[in-house]
Amino acid sequence: MTEHQLPQGFETLAIHAGQEADPQTGAVVTPIYQVSTYKQDGVGGLRNGYEYSRSANPTRTALEECLAALEGGARGLAFASGLAAEDTLLRTVLKPGDHIIIPNDAYGGTFRLFAKVLTRWGVEFSVANMQDLATVRAALRPNTRAVWVETPSNPLLGIADIAGLAEIAHSSDALLVVDNTFASPYLQQPLSLGGDVVVHSTTKYMGGHSDVVGGALVAADAGLGEEIAYHQNAMGAVSGPFDAWLVMRGIKTLAVRMDRHCSNAEKVVELLTAHPKVSEVLYPGLPSHPGHDIAAKQMKAFGGMVSFRVAAGEQAAVEVCNRAKLFTLGESLGGVESLIEHPGRMTHASVVGSALEVPSDLVRVSVGIEQIDDLLADLQQALG
Ligand SMILES: *Cc1c(COP(=O)(O)O)cnc(C)c1O
Numbered sequence: 001m002t003e004h005q006l007p008q009g010f011e012t013l014a015i016h017a018g019q020e021a022d023p024q025t026g027a028v029v030t031p032i033y034q035v036s037t038y039k040q041d042g043v044g045g046l047r048n049g050y051e052y053s054r055s056a057n058p059t060r061t062a063l064e065e066c067l068a069a070l071e072g073g074a075r076g077l078a079f080a081s082g083l084a085a086e087d088t089l090l091r092t093v094l095k096p097g098d099h100i101i102i103p104n105d106a107y108g109g110t111f112r113l114f115a116k117v118l119t120r121w122g123v124e125f126s127v128a129n130m131q132d133l134a135t136v137r138a139a140l141r142p143n144t145r146a147v148w149v150e151t152p153s154n155p156l157l158g159i160a161d162i163a164g165l166a167e168i169a170h171s172s173d174a175l176l177v178v179d180n181t182f183a184s185p186y187l188q189q190p191l192s193l194g195g196d197v198v199v200h201s202t203t204k205y206m207g208g209h210s211d212v213v214g215g216a217l218v219a220a221d222a223g224l225g226e227e228i229a230y231h232q233n234a235m236g237a238v239s240g241p242f243d244a245w246l247v248m249r250g251i252k253t254l255a256v257r258m259d260r261h262c263s264n265a266e267k268v269v270e271l272l273t274a275h276p277k278v279s280e281v282l283y284p285g286l287p288s289h290p291g292h293d294i295a296a297k298q299m300k301a302f303g304g305m306v307s308f309r310v311a312a313g314e315q316a317a318v319e320v321c322n323r324a325k326l327f328t329l330g331e332s333l334g335g336v337e338s339l340i341e342h343p344g345r346m347t348h349a350s351v352v353g354s355a356l357e358v359p360s361d362l363v364r365v366s367v368g369i370e371q372i373d374d375l376l377a378d379l380q381q382a383l384g
Contacts, residue, residue: 075225159291
């Protein structure tokens with residue numbers, strides 16, 4: 001809820017959407033409502049609709065309204081983690097016997113949720129290359145109820161055509177779900193391209209400071225948003241008020257952080273492409289990247305994630321990770337500090353041996369917003 005009716009830009013919404021000054025105290029920042037229950041004015045007489053914080057909490061509501069505004073959706077919902085958001089969505093829109101198409105380069109935890117949890121619950125899935133629309137169309141079955149895509153994908157930075165996938169999903173009465181974690185709504189707004197639901201791990205760029213685990217869903221349609229909200233309450237994997245507050249605080253600077261993540265990443269890509277020990281750089285901003293033209297069309301800039309392959313192989317790739325100092329060796333991404341990791345042995349260890357296995361000489365960096373010369377010097381020494 002904004003205080004006036006003028007149309008507002010992304011940076012303004014990030015700071016103000018859902019966050020009017022507190023009506024009682026004038027506090028400019030939405031307080032952390034660290035509370036479980038609310039006094040009722042007579043039996044059933046709720047004040048502002050709040051009765052119990054699993055169902056709704058004012059700090060969470062502020063974040064949820066902000067999320068909906070930033071993605072241009074009808075309803076935003078905040079969860080305890082990205083995977084909690086995914087699980088809630090899937091059990092809202094799928095039932096036993098339904099089929100979903102998932103990407104062959106999905107986030108490892110997303111793949112595990114399908115392969116180890118949802119199949120036991122009777123949901124069928126197929127793995128497809130989302131960069132090849134004909135393959136996705138061929139994977140459709142009469143019982144396909146959803147198509148899932150991540151773009152850019154993790155950790156291979158593949159680019160999928162969101163509008164093309166929406167058309168395919170809708171031809172089969174299926175929803176297009178877009179995991180927008182890598183891009184953030186500042187760089188890409190999937191609902192405006194035909195997506196039905198956006199998924200976020202707010203742990204990453206939205207929170208942006210590596211100090212909170214959270215997830216979000218934004219639905220384009222109010223009816224679907226209401227169904228998900230029902231399941232959010234019924235399943236209970238909600239964001240706590242302090243976590244919601246941290247994500248909201250992070251979002252206020254999303255635009256300026258993303259601008260710097262992107263410009264630093266471009267410099268890192270320049271260094272890596274020219275380096276003799278690097279055999280391949282995966283970054284959608286490179287004109288040689290197979291998804292470059294689509295990325296240029298559907299994204300404002302190309303993001304802060306870069307992956308590369310080390311020419312001398314797996315052991316050399318592991319050593320690059322171990323030698324890095326300013327790039328902290330760790331999982332996760334999207335924080336102000338730069339991180340480096342070996343997907344094959346770390347984030348993607350759970351998909352080794354599956355269709356989602358990643359090259360063993362691959363290194364992934366989350367380029368932070370430190371001084372660029374310091375970052376380049378560290379990568380230079382880590383490459384040896
Ligand atoms: C981290 C991540 C998730 C899972 O989110 P959690 O907050 O760790 O549960 C999902 N998708 C992508 C692309 C991610 O990077």
